[in-house]
Amino acid sequence: MERVAEGVYQVKKGFRAFVVDGDEGLTLIDTGLPRRAGVLTSGIESIGRSVADIRSIVLTHSHADHAGNAAELKRESGAELYCSPADAPAVGGLEKAPTPPVLDRTPLQILKPLLNLMPNPEPAEVDHTIEAGVFLRLPEDLTATPTPGHTPGHTSFLLDRAGGILFVGDAASQRNGSVTRGWFNRSTPQSDQAVRTLAELDFAIACFGHADPLDGKASDAFQRYAAGL
Numbered sequence: 001m002e003r004v005a006e007g008v009y010q011v012k013k014g015f016r017a018f019v020v021d022g023d024e025g026l027t028l029i030d031t032g033l034p035r036r037a038g039v040l041t042s043g044i045e046s047i048g049r050s051v052a053d054i055r056s057i058v059l060t061h062s063h064a065d066h067a068g069n070a071a072e073l074k075r076e077s078g079a080e081l082y083c084s085p086a087d088a089p090a091v092g093g094l095e096k097a098p099t100p101p102v103l104d105r106t107p108l109q110i111l112k113p114l115l116n117l118m119p120n121p122e123p124a125e126v127d128h129t130i131e132a133g134v135f136l137r138l139p140e141d142l143t144a145t146p147t148p149g150h151t152p153g154h155t156s157f158l159l160d161r162a163g164g165i166l167f168v169g170d171a172a173s174q175r176n177g178s179v180t181r182g183w184f185n186r187s188t189p190q191s192d193q194a195v196r197t198l199a200e201l202d203f204a205i206a207c208f209g210h211a212d213p214l215d216g217k218a219s220d221a222f223q224r225y226a227a228g229l
């Protein structure tokens with residue numbers, strides 16, 4: 001695991017998931033690709049914790065590279081699973097996860113069947129659905145900000161630590177310190193609004209689903225990107 005800030009770690013293995021170490025246990029933000037739970041488990045052990053210390057698992061959205069190990073880690077730890085109401089049916093296996101917005105474009109629709117080749121995550125029962133603006137009392141408290149667009153229930157989370165750490169999910173990404181469009185996103189009124197919503201928050205560090213964290217007044221970088229939308 002890579003340290004993002006005091007007690008906050010990034011797991012990076014063809015996906016990104018985050019571990020927040022708190023007084024009352026661990027909170028996971030996203031869980032990576034299916035059948036890679038061991039990557040998270042060994043990372044957690046490297047900081048002197050164990051899977052049993054996971055109290056809460058929070059998902060930004062239902063895609064397999066974020067929800068992939070939720071069921072297994074929940075079973076091993078007894079942690080409670082949090083997800084938005086709109087994405088919960090896909091996490092629970094009641095619906096197919098929505099395809100990312102870029103695949104709605106006609107020339108790219110041909111790629112849709114490829115997504116079906118991705119391993120399906122084991123369905124995970126969601127214990128708590130997250131409503132807009134809700135403050136989650138977890139081992140480390142998070143404030144939920146709905147950022148629909150990438151999926152209908154996509155949610156970002158702000159941790160009040162180290163000047164504010166935003167877990168962006170796939171609502172946006174970054175390259176060379178500049179915020180960019182989220183992975184597999186395209187410009188839609190909804191996904192542009194999601195970025196504007198995040199740009200109104202105040203945070204020092206941004207953690208992304210498919211890019212390394214952005215450090216040093218990251219909310220300024222979001223404001224610059226949002227201003228150009």
Ligand SMILES: [Zn+2]
Pocket residue numbers: 061063066100150170
């Ligand atoms: Zn995604």
